[in-house]
Amino acid sequence: MPSIRLKLETEGGMDDNSELLSARGLRKTYGDRVAVHEVSLALRPGEVLGLLGPNGAGKSTTVGMICGLTVPDAGSVTMADGVSLASDEAGYKRRIGLVPQDIALYEDLPARMNVELFGALYGMAPDVLKRRTDEVLALVGLSDRAKDKPATFSGGMKRRLNIACALVHDPEVILLDEPTAGVDPQSRNAIFDNLEALKAAGKALIYTTHYMEEAERLADRITIIDHGRVVASGTQAQLFALLPAAQTLQVDLGGEPDDALLAGLPGVTRSGQRLEVRVADVARDAGALMAALAQRGLQVRGIATARVTLEDVFLQLTGRALRD
Template sequence: MSLGLEAQQLRKTYGSRVAVDGVSLSLAPGQLLALLGPNGAGKSTTIGMVCGLTAPDAGSVAIGGHTLAQDRNAYQRRIGLVPQEIALFEDLPAQANVELFGALYGLSRAQQRERAAEVLARVGLLDRAGDKPSTFSGGMKRRLNIACALVHGPDVLLLDEPTAGVDPQSRNAIFDTLEGLKREGKALLYTTHYMEEAERLADAIVIVDHGRVVAQGTLTQLLAQLPAAQQLQIDLDGPPALPPLATLPGVKRVQAFDARLVLGVDDLEVAPAVLQALAAQGRRVKHLSSGRASLEDVFLHLTGRTLRDGASA
């Protein structure tokens, strides 16, 4: 059986900047844990500490009770890493890329060939085993990176923004692969700022901002933190005055981002009253949309900004 991951109070600073500040994660076999946050929130730094590429200033990580500090080689053999940046040898055939990673983990030549064929089939690239990654689409390269991370049979798979720049067909193929790995008992840690991915894949979710955990739980548990189940998003011709809107019956949350107004409401029937109040302010509505509350709304409620805000990391 695969062994789960435990990270306790991880902290990392770069000079005066605190990149990760007391992040703890618990990941069980057969579970996908989504680590969410905007660019610069500390997701990649956390992944780096979990896989042993970045030394934490404080805290610990363990798989099945065995820590990175006790035996680095044994610990890292239990981990497969799919980095944010594609890491392939562009002029080596796909199968040779996978076999090379197998060799780095000490697989015999026969094991390299056998496992390469297995993992290439898993990610839907067996028919392209003899082709070079330089001829692949971005999505195919991402899938090949996953195959390389799986070749040695890790217990825990770390995926750092694995669908960045990926076409819809490859994204769905990646999702199918990950769901299959979950069924086999692999433990998956998945960083993203795409809410729809977490909503589809995650068994548990940790939201980070400025290096800290601001919320964690299942999707249902996180949505329960919101004061309203529905949302109105209105694009205006200028910034609105918020106090009159906040006092309208049924309005639970009002936030503005320049000329974009976001309201959490009990029911969408409040929309006519909101539009009337905006008209009284002399504001013209350019676009209106509505929908159920989402993970994006949870983050906005907790931090006052959207998940796609923030500087690049």
């Protein structure tokens, strides 16, 4: 795998724990609809920030404001050395790489020419552009398809080429808006490997996704937005702490119970003959639950434990009703 050159040093140096990018109070309205309201976030070198939310929550609008494609009604986005869209739009955008939700490629141009075209838009010198094109195509595993047109590529290959185009100018911050949408598991794992290599090289990434398992694997910190507002932000451990229970008990019963028999049992949800019960301490609470079920005449056929997941946190904070 090729090395990824870094440009994270500012004049006077940069602490690894310092903020590389800071967004403050971002707001965007469309007519009477508030798409994003006072969203703030920060990003550090070598960090993946997961940006989660239901459909229409404001994720893509937030990404658009950070990369400069969407003009905010209020708020600011600033790099660590003070460079911003307001102070130096061209300089700011050269430090940002965007992998959009919709594939953005020229289908009838060879893969190499796609990458070179994006690099040329940043005014890269020919020799630097050639070297960087070789590096990013190797990173995403497309060196052997460099002369082929994206029209002949699978969906996963197109996604990986889109990532190469976003990386050719060696940005410090990479914004990825659902980069695995519609790809097969093998391509998804290849993209994960690419992103983990970028993180290890010190790049800072913002990653939006609907897949909770992706966020659990990749993200160092997670920001959840709903109805355009930040509803929670922190590490996975900090988000798990927002729930009253850390684990669930899955109890299989001998028959489908009458819901009236489950009344008074806190934290219990039923699906057919299976109960799911959120508990804070399995060792302490399992015995009490078994006794309560026996008292109600319910036969237990099996019991298992499972930890709370990021999906549990997400649904708790945003609601379970489908929104399109």
